[in-house]
Amino acid sequence: MFLRCRKRPFADGMCRRHAVEEADRLFSLYIRRRDGRCTACGSTRDLQCSHHISRARVWTRWDVRNATTHCARCHYRFTRDPAAHHDAIMCLIGTRGWSNLMNRAYGPIVQGRRMPPGPLRGSDLEAVLARLRRMSALQEVAT
Ligand SMILES: [Zn+2]
Ligand SMILES: [Zn+2]
Numbered sequence: 001m002f003l004r005c006r007k008r009p010f011a012d013g014m015c016r017r018h019a020v021e022e023a024d025r026l027f028s029l030y031i032r033r034r035d036g037r038c039t040a041c042g043s044t045r046d047l048q049c050s051h052h053i054s055r056a057r058v059w060t061r062w063d064v065r066n067a068t069t070h071c072a073r074c075h076y077r078f079t080r081d082p083a084a085h086h087d088a089i090m091c092l093i094g095t096r097g098w099s100n101l102m103n104r105a106y107g108p109i110v111q112g113r114r115m116p117p118g119p120l121r122g123s124d125l126e127a128v129l130a131r132l133r134r135m136s137a138l139q140e141v142a143t
Contacts, residue, residue: 011125019125024055026132027062033139035069040088046072052089052098057105058120062128064135066101068092 007015014022028049037044050070053060060066068089070078078085089098107115 009122011122012129016122016125019122019129023062023125023128023132026129026136027064027067030132030135030139031064031067032069033143034064037069038071038074039068039092040070040074040078043071043073048072048075050075050078052093053101053105059117060101060105062132063101063104065093065097066105 005015005018007017010016011019012022031049032047035047038047047069048071049067051061052066052068055061078088093101103109104117107117109115
């Protein structure tokens, strides 16, 4: 599939879109294996990787502290009810964990203002992919 792609290589010989798709695939698998069940209701059916801070924020998109496992039902329910979602996130990571994630996603607060992080470069995405592959391999050994 990647061989036929004609777009400019961005990371590990893949174009940006394909490299992001590969990182998403590895990340989602890792999170679902890590949790093994919906962290809201305990179900083991139709499990999905659910981000705390939106996937649109690239610096926390593949941060394992920024995701949990939800069943399709709970995931859908939380998408519709941001307040309930936020409560569930606080139960999982607390205000300290949330503030750490916010700093990573939107940049740290300096003199009352967020200092936005720079764009994600190819080398950053390559580091993300390498880390996710290493974590997946360790996870397979452990299970
Ligand atoms: Zn491509
Ligand atoms: Zn659930």
